[in-house]
Amino acid sequence: MSKIKKIPEVTIEEWNKVNEFNREKTEEFLQQQHLSPHTRIQYESALRIFFRFIHDKFNNLPLYELKPRHALQYQNFLMSRELSSSAVKFKRSAVSSLCGYLELYYSDEYPLFRNIYSKQIPNPPKSFKHEKKPLTVEELENLISELEKRQEWQMVAYIQFSYDSGCRRSETVQLLKEVVNYDYVKDPRTGENLPYYRTHDIRTKGKGSVGKIRKLIYSDVSKGAINKWLEVRGEDDCPYVFVKKTKEGKVRQLSASTFNDWCTNVFSEIVGRRVHPHQLRASRATNLVAVEGKNIEKVKSLLGHESSETTKIYVVREDEDDVTDLF
Template identity: 50%
Template sequence: MRLLDGKIADRSVEITDEEWQTVNEFNREMVEDYLDNQADLSVKTLPAYKSGLRIFFIWVRDNLKDKNFTDIKKKEFQKYLNWLTKRGFSDSGIKFKKSAVSTFCNYVMMMYEEEYPTFRNFTIGLKVVQTGYVHEKVPLTPDEYINLCQELEKREEWQMLAYLTFSYSTGCRRAEARQLLKEVIDYSANEKKIKVLDEDGHEYETISKQYLTHTIRCKGASLVGKPRKLKFGDDAMQWLKKWIEVRGEDDCPYMFVIKSKDGKEVRQVSESTFNNWCQGLFTQIVGRRVHPHLFRESRATNLVVFQHKAPEVAQKLLGHNQVTTTLDHYIIRNDENDESDEAFTD
């Protein structure tokens, strides 16, 4: 397989172990040594660095005659960045792949100074061209979310509906959703009296009913992530129970699963399964691009923009340490009526 064959390649391409074995042995062994000694990288980050380095060295194989990385020049690495740009990577994707190679070079300079005293990081000083290729963030409105749920119910896509409502209710990531155990359907609800405002601004008391999951490893600075118990509502519990009822008895402890064609093997889904649901049926129903992280952004946005909750409510639900993270990256406001409108009044 060649990464560059005259056409723009699929941005999601992954290098297989078999393909990786065709790379120059020196480059391959140095990459493996680097990855084996990255104790400070989380279990989620390490595979991303591995993927980025593999893509680079396959490119080196195809475009620089598989030369040793210690002989690569700055201008040659610039060609690699140009190739990424033409291939259709986003700005952030290119920056990450540059960073993966850069940290690898720094590691070699520090750990192999005696063996390669003249080697220098060939990525230093090179800037990533701003391609402007970004996906516009357009969260699901409350009406769009309800319509998506209703359509999945109509089609009797019970597992997809359970995943959608759980992900939206908790605001969790796809890696967190796949850890959910089916035992949660037996958990008891927590009921609390809370005070809320009606449409006229009058305060009244109501019952808040929610559930807590078992401990789930969420994104965090440590190697194993941040352990949290996710909070979700009665609507999600309803569809989780429906899915387990339809699924029937099996030995797999996880909530979201895939089955073999004969139905005998049931195993935990991969994150790519959620991607496929979103890129396929969910996108078809909504009429625009849907991806797993969109539910997290939509939940935060709808809490603050449509339900007029304090940003701190979304912050706590999503598990951010700082409310600024929630505000800067997850609350997507409508700019149709911003303050600059006043510049066009008499």
């Protein structure tokens, strides 16, 4: 498989050369309050890449003069860079959303403008750049054991909590140190302690700056790993569990992208195959449902899905198991 040719981010100098109308409408579009902070960042990057392409290939035309042929050529350009189908679809979606914004709110000024991504332009065929293969319990145990030998306690805490709670990397970075002091959740019927804890409010995926709020569930295993990391880390004023120390000696909240770096540069080397943050979430779902035989409705609640149909996407079953049952 050939290596993916990553599209470089647009520099300030390149962006300043983009048609003024395109820059203004992009900034205006990004100010919409229904966009989450994370989505806004992704949209900004995608739209800047699009308008750099228009600048370079189509004489910097303003958005209202673009046609479906321009959209098709941009999509072909993305596919020629061997991006995954999901990456192409997202960049296409960002442009289509901006076109919809212009079509809806500026119809009086540009009555002939229509969304350049019409139904006649097919979506790129679905492709997988990497095999969807969750981590087994044995692989996770070996990974944690090796990290403990290396005394990488923050990494151990990250893996234990992310896998235990089935959370996303953007949720993990929000975790506060205070969770090590929380008590067990009480059974509302008997008042007895249940064998798990709940975090403070965590912002999950959702529209707007507030998004969807929920509490993550974690066990004594996670609590112990976080405690160990905080003991090694020592005292500081940063309230977050996962942090980095700056050159000036200050302790700050870790960026979610750091987890990608850990997975690529450390975890993959230990496991012997590709590891990525979202894989921990899928591994938790798969091991609970396909290996331990847990009810998928209960796993849905752990992962924070509204429908078990979404949870099923995360569960990877071996075809051989189904065939074996037939014989």
